[in-house]
Amino acid sequence: MIQSRLLRRLGLLAALAAGYFVAGKLGLEVAYIHPSATAVWPPTGLTLAALLLAGYDVWPAVLVGAFLVNITTAGSVATSAAIAVGNTLEGLLGAYLVNRFARGQRACERARDIFKLAGLAALLSTAVSATAGVVALSLAGFARWTDFGSIWSTWWMGDAVSDLVVAPAVLLWAAHPRVRWTRRQALEAVALLACLAVVGIAVFDGLVPWKDKHYPLEFLCIPLLLWAAFRFEQREAATVVVLLAGVAIWGTLRGYGPFARPLFNESLLLLQAFQGVSAVITLVLAAAVAERTEAVDRLRRLAVSDPLTGLANYRQLVHALDAEIRRSSRTDRPFAVVLMDLDGLKKINDRYGHLVGSLALRRVAETLLGSCRGIDTAARFGGDEFALVLPETGDAAAWHVARRVADRVSRDGEQPPLSVSVGVAVHPRDGTTLEALLNAADRSLYDTKARRRTRTKEPAR
Numbered sequence: 001m002i003q004s005r006l007l008r009r010l011g012l013l014a015a016l017a018a019g020y021f022v023a024g025k026l027g028l029e030v031a032y033i034h035p036s037a038t039a040v041w042p043p044t045g046l047t048l049a050a051l052l053l054a055g056y057d058v059w060p061a062v063l064v065g066a067f068l069v070n071i072t073t074a075g076s077v078a079t080s081a082a083i084a085v086g087n088t089l090e091g092l093l094g095a096y097l098v099n100r101f102a103r104g105q106r107a108c109e110r111a112r113d114i115f116k117l118a119g120l121a122a123l124l125s126t127a128v129s130a131t132a133g134v135v136a137l138s139l140a141g142f143a144r145w146t147d148f149g150s151i152w153s154t155w156w157m158g159d160a161v162s163d164l165v166v167a168p169a170v171l172l173w174a175a176h177p178r179v180r181w182t183r184r185q186a187l188e189a190v191a192l193l194a195c196l197a198v199v200g201i202a203v204f205d206g207l208v209p210w211k212d213k214h215y216p217l218e219f220l221c222i223p224l225l226l227w228a229a230f231r232f233e234q235r236e237a238a239t240v241v242v243l244l245a246g247v248a249i250w251g252t253l254r255g256y257g258p259f260a261r262p263l264f265n266e267s268l269l270l271l272q273a274f275q276g277v278s279a280v281i282t283l284v285l286a287a288a289v290a291e292r293t294e295a296v297d298r299l300r301r302l303a304v305s306d307p308l309t310g311l312a313n314y315r316q317l318v319h320a321l322d323a324e325i326r327r328s329s330r331t332d333r334p335f336a337v338v339l340m341d342l343d344g345l346k347k348i349n350d351r352y353g354h355l356v357g358s359l360a361l362r363r364v365a366e367t368l369l370g371s372c373r374g375i376d377t378a379a380r381f382g383g384d385e386f387a388l389v390l391p392e393t394g395d396a397a398a399w400h401v402a403r404r405v406a407d408r409v410s411r412d413g414e415q416p417p418l419s420v421s422v423g424v425a426v427h428p429r430d431g432t433t434l435e436a437l438l439n440a441a442d443r444s445l446y447d448t449k450a451r452r453r454t455r456t457k458e459p460a461r
Contacts, residue, residue, distance in 0.1 A: 012054060012058065016054075016058055017064045020043045020066065020069070021069055024043045024065065024066070024069035027158065028069070030264070033147070033150055033154050033265045034154075035075075036083065036142075037158075038268075040268060042162050043065070044091070044158070044160075044166070045168075048094050048121055048163055048167040051091050052171065053171070063088045066087040067083075075140065082133070082135075083133045083136060087129045097121060097124070105171055107171065108234060109175075109234070111291065114280065115284070117164075118164060118280050121167070122159075125163075134148055134152045134155060157273070164276045168238045168279070168283055169239055172234050172238050175235075188232075195227075196224050197247075199224060200247035204248045206257075215258060216258060218259070218274055224240065225282040228240040229283075230286075232286075234290055237286035244278075257271075303315070311365050312378065313380060314380075317379035321438075328427050334426050334427055335391045336388075336426045337388070337390075337438065337441045339381060339425075339438075339441040340385065340406070340420045341384055341385050341422075341449070342384040345360065351416075356416070363409070365380065365386070370408070371401065371405045373390075376388060388401065395424065398426065402424055403422070405420070406419070406420050421445055422444075423447070425438070
């Protein structure tokens, strides 16, 4: 087992180093200001995501990948080693800051954490690599000190935008790798991709012969990013950002689009600035939508569930009873209502404290849930009382369920020991309205309590 784990770890390191190398060579294909500096550098985002997902101890793969990229491109062994160290430290610092302040690999789930990722990783930690790399090249004579600013800004821009475009996509897909779309969502995704292709080609690939290539056509992409953010999850929104970046880079390098300039490096810097801002806006909006959706779902659950026990609340119980009354009246099939009362809750609170009393209520609730069918409704009726709505159930079966629950409660093996009293009412025998059924079940419950008290008071013979 240890050997298998070691082999998997070595495989991961090899895959990361190879991925870094391939992504780095692709990025350096568009290095115009210096052979080692490019405005498009995917390995930075890949490194940040890998360190967040797999841990800090994958740094040797980053170091090896960065060294191989640079030693096969330009410079010497010393400069390649210095650049590799800078790239590795950049990733480690970015991962540490994101783990420390932005919830680590969950940094893309909340809007405020995305801003932290952008500030700490994309803007701050990337300065380490840019500074180390340009200083090493300048000291070794592979770059002129007079070009320090332009090379540094290009290096930094490529790294920063990679953290904003590549890293979120990798993190979100790693967190949610399975696609679970409905048919309608799949059709909408196809429509979004089709529109993205048309707009991307029109804006960045010269599909439309604009007389002035510097019209702000890039804003035509904003509605598509908003579409992805509002209609899909964060994972899909991050994917659209990556796809748009690919189309935009391809078109800009061919001299098309609003960012095309006589100098390719200038074109890429302008484009990357737009991509970075667009990525942050899209990710923040997608996260805000997800947070709102989660809050609405939480409110909906609270509206129909008891916060202490997780069972249905009185409102949901009434809804379930009304639905069963209508169904039973239509089909002439009976259903049962079981009321249960936790015996001696006040004594438990007085002796052990209210926390233990609350835990006692939760113990009963867990037993109820474990004794229910999928079609049953278990609810907290109020205080120390619980209710079960049992569709397609007659009197004998309802009493069987009630006694089974009572037996399980008394034998759950926890302290203090608990007991419940039960009462049963059956529709339509005991009533045809909600009030009549609940009153009948309540009378049955107190009859059970009375019989128990009578047996307790009987003298021993």
